[in-house]
Amino acid sequence: MSEIQVWPEGVEVPFEPEVNLLEMLVDADIPIAHLCGGRARCSTCRVFVEDGLSKLSERTVEEVAMATKLDLPDEVRLACQTTLLGSVSLRRLVLDKTDEMLASQLGRPALVGPVGREAHVAVLFADVVGYTKMSDALPPYDIVHLLNRFFSRTRDVIETNSGVIDNYMGDAVLALFGLHGEPEPALSAVRSGLGVLEVAGELTRYIERIYGMSFGVRVGVDFGEVIFGLIGAGEAARETVIGDTVNVASRLESANKETGSAMLVSDAIYERTHHEVTFGRRHELDLRGKVGRVVAHEVIAVANPSDPRPGA
Numbered sequence: 001m002s003e004i005q006v007w008p009e010g011v012e013v014p015f016e017p018e019v020n021l022l023e024m025l026v027d028a029d030i031p032i033a034h035l036c037g038g039r040a041r042c043s044t045c046r047v048f049v050e051d052g053l054s055k056l057s058e059r060t061v062e063e064v065a066m067a068t069k070l071d072l073p074d075e076v077r078l079a080c081q082t083t084l085l086g087s088v089s090l091r092r093l094v095l096d097k098t099d100e101m102l103a104s105q106l107g108r109p110a111l112v113g114p115v116g117r118e119a120h121v122a123v124l125f126a127d128v129v130g131y132t133k134m135s136d137a138l139p140p141y142d143i144v145h146l147l148n149r150f151f152s153r154t155r156d157v158i159e160t161n162s163g164v165i166d167n168y169m170g171d172a173v174l175a176l177f178g179l180h181g182e183p184e185p186a187l188s189a190v191r192s193g194l195g196v197l198e199v200a201g202e203l204t205r206y207i208e209r210i211y212g213m214s215f216g217v218r219v220g221v222d223f224g225e226v227i228f229g230l231i232g233a234g235e236a237a238r239e240t241v242i243g244d245t246v247n248v249a250s251r252l253e254s255a256n257k258e259t260g261s262a263m264l265v266s267d268a269i270y271e272r273t274h275h276e277v278t279f280g281r282r283h284e285l286d287l288r289g290k291v292g293r294v295v296a297h298e299v300i301a302v303a304n305p306s307d308p309r310p311g312a
């Protein structure tokens with residue numbers, strides 16, 4: 001009797017003729033990403049065929065187009081476009097807990113706080129480097145997959161450090177620390193920033209392996225007053241924070257480009273954390289929208305960094 005062996009678990013899935021591979025895996029509760037819903041508009045359902053390549057159906061026209069665009073080798077197939085003629089052994093793209101969680105679409109943004117309230121918080125702004133180049137080269141569904149993977153791991157880091165996600169803006173994330181009176185919000189934000197950079201390093205290895213591309217992140221952090229506002233109209237309105245502190249964190253993130261650094265923090269953060277944090281170069285920067293020069297500090301390391309791994 002024919003069967004499908006699925007790695008890395010090594011589980012066996014019963015074979016059904018005429019049913020596509022994605023459906024068979026989903027029916028067998030194998031967590032496999034399929035962001036476009038099986039329409040060959042992404043490559044997140046891809047599998048690597050380790051044995052039995054001749055038992056797979058020919059590529060569909062749609063799969064040929066995607067395989068050509070992404071330069072996929074013969075052994076990498078889109079599960080949703082493939083039916084089987086006999087036994088195969090394959091390895092799926094969904095390889096770890098993060099992917100499993102994304103495949104089951106469990107991620108939800110955190111809730112922030114009441115509209116109209118003012119608060120003094122640390123604001124962290126993190127943005128993906130080279131996003132435009134990446135989105136030119138990859139299908140939009142794959143970009144969604146990668147961004148959600150980044151956001152999911154980033155959320156783990158931020159919540160481990162008592163922060164909350166306020167907002168996602170395209171490829172950027174905005175997080176707040178000290179919203180509910182948690183101690184040392186500036187230090188928590190710095191720890192998170194370093195954790196986010198560590199996540200980016202791990203993700204680079206994943207993206208290089210799957211897509212042959214690099215990945216990076218820049219971080220900016222400031223401390224000060226923010227105001228919760230309801231931005232937008234009607235059903236589309238959403239709660240977020242606004243204020244100069246948010247703008248400075250965002251501008252510091254961008255300024256990493258000119259300073260050649262990965263993480264810059266304001267003087268307000270420096271003053272609150274220098275007892276625990278090792279800083280690198282100090283810069284005086286012209287930030288867009290700010291009068292006068294703004295002092296920024298590069299972050300090198302922090303004492304007792306938190307481990308960003310979930311459950312660690």
Ligand code: FES
Binds near residue numbers: 041043081
């Ligand atoms: S689910 Fe998108 S290509 Fe298969």
